[in-house]
Amino acid sequence: MINTLEKIHYISDANITAPIGFHADGQHVGLKHKSKDLGWIFSEVPAAVAGVFTTNQVQAAPVQLNKQTIKNGQLQAIIVNSGNANAVTGKIGLTHAKIMQATAAEQLNIPPHLVGVASTGIIGQILPINKVVNGIQQLHVDGDAHGFAHAIMTTDTSEKAITIQSEIDGDLITMSGVAKGSGMIHPNMATMLGFITTDANISSTMLQQALSEDIDTSFNQITIDGDTSTNDMVLVLANGLASNTQIKAASAAYNQFKTMLHTVTTALAIAIANDGEGATKLITVTVSHANNALDARLIAKKVVGSSLVKTAMFGKDPNWGRIIAAIGAADVQIDPDIIDITINHFFVMKNGAPVTFDTTAMANSLSQKNIDIEINLHQGAASGQAWGSDLTYDYVKINALYTT
Numbered sequence: 001m002i003n004t005l006e007k008i009h010y011i012s013d014a015n016i017t018a019p020i021g022f023h024a025d026g027q028h029v030g031l032k033h034k035s036k037d038l039g040w041i042f043s044e045v046p047a048a049v050a051g052v053f054t055t056n057q058v059q060a061a062p063v064q065l066n067k068q069t070i071k072n073g074q075l076q077a078i079i080v081n082s083g084n085a086n087a088v089t090g091k092i093g094l095t096h097a098k099i100m101q102a103t104a105a106e107q108l109n110i111p112p113h114l115v116g117v118a119s120t121g122i123i124g125q126i127l128p129i130n131k132v133v134n135g136i137q138q139l140h141v142d143g144d145a146h147g148f149a150h151a152i153m154t155t156d157t158s159e160k161a162i163t164i165q166s167e168i169d170g171d172l173i174t175m176s177g178v179a180k181g182s183g184m185i186h187p188n189m190a191t192m193l194g195f196i197t198t199d200a201n202i203s204s205t206m207l208q209q210a211l212s213e214d215i216d217t218s219f220n221q222i223t224i225d226g227d228t229s230t231n232d233m234v235l236v237l238a239n240g241l242a243s244n245t246q247i248k249a250a251s252a253a254y255n256q257f258k259t260m261l262h263t264v265t266t267a268l269a270i271a272i273a274n275d276g277e278g279a280t281k282l283i284t285v286t287v288s289h290a291n292n293a294l295d296a297r298l299i300a301k302k303v304v305g306s307s308l309v310k311t312a313m314f315g316k317d318p319n320w321g322r323i324i325a326a327i328g329a330a331d332v333q334i335d336p337d338i339i340d341i342t343i344n345h346f347f348v349m350k351n352g353a354p355v356t357f358d359t360t361a362m363a364n365s366l367s368q369k370n371i372d373i374e375i376n377l378h379q380g381a382a383s384g385q386a387w388g389s390d391l392t393y394d395y396v397k398i399n400a401l402y403t404t
Helices: 061-072 091-108 127-135 145-151 204-217 252-274 293-304 307-314 322-327 359-365 393-400
Strands: 021-027 037-053 074-084 115-122 160-167 171-180 193-198 232-239 284-288 339-343 346-350 368-374 382-389
Touching: 021 127, 021 145, 037 061, 037 091, 037 127, 037 145, 037 193, 037 204, 061 074, 061 091, 061 115, 061 232, 074 127, 091 115, 091 127, 115 171, 115 193, 115 252, 145 160, 160 204, 160 232, 160 322, 171 252, 171 307, 193 252, 204 232, 204 252, 204 284, 204 293, 252 382, 284 293, 284 393, 293 307, 293 368, 293 382, 307 322, 322 346, 322 368, 346 359, 359 382
Parallel strands: 074 115, 193 232, 284 368
Antiparallel strands: 021 037, 037 074, 037 232, 160 171, 171 193, 284 382, 339 346, 339 368
């Protein structure tokens, strides 16, 4: 767990342009029926960049392109479309991603290698590139920051954004993040789409280190349906316009920066879990007294990812047998005879045996939006968390009709 060194302030009007020198816009250009479907983020100066991407072996053209683009350690803009994933579209897909990159670069008067590209939507359909090119020409530098957050959404029901501020070595640093993701969420090195901006002065090497260290306890600990997408990515831009002394490794400044980053990534991860396709509940699983943090995280994610646990929580059924079965299915050594389990603070299992509880009070508790499952392994001192949503009839309906 990262210790908070300096107080973090949450900004009520959360948007991706809050850090100094960032701009954004989002427009409807015809990729979707009526909602916004194309947007960009732009920094007034080239920014240090870090990224993490899906480990699915089938990777969308923008993921392939970005992996190469960020090797130079800098980006100045990111162009994003929704409604079409530009994935599994053959060589034309990569050509279209490069056209998006070049068109945005021309509009912003910057080199193409400073532009990242992202897409999300239906897999296996050719991107209508003429609509995208015409749409890029409609975007504004000083546009609608909240419009960008909406332009990256697919089946999301709400904007997912956070802005925070904190002092690092006496200088005020601002960090913002936006994300989308409602289905096909079971990240490994990323989430569906996440973008983070900050005016902190930090090298791309240190930025990548901070992001890579963080995601195992944030984005990688959410699961909606166990499916990893072809398009998953998180990109972080740090343009240095706060003019703080450059953040170095193994310093108080670096620790505070990591605290800020973890605050943003965790908030976005929970927002994604809370808005799972068809979800009615946010499930938080906390595992305590594990032998090590990795064991705790593995068990927490196994439980929150269990379809049986998810459906039980949807049905307001305190079937803790499904929870202990999921714990036992994790690749972790446990002693089932000493485990305690609570659901919304009601003990259902103690020292490996069932506990009588008030069924009426439990039923009322499970009607709430937030479900907290706590698991005490009684093995060590480490802990971990994971987040997910319940599995509902609407999830099946949304995905059964996704392309039709």
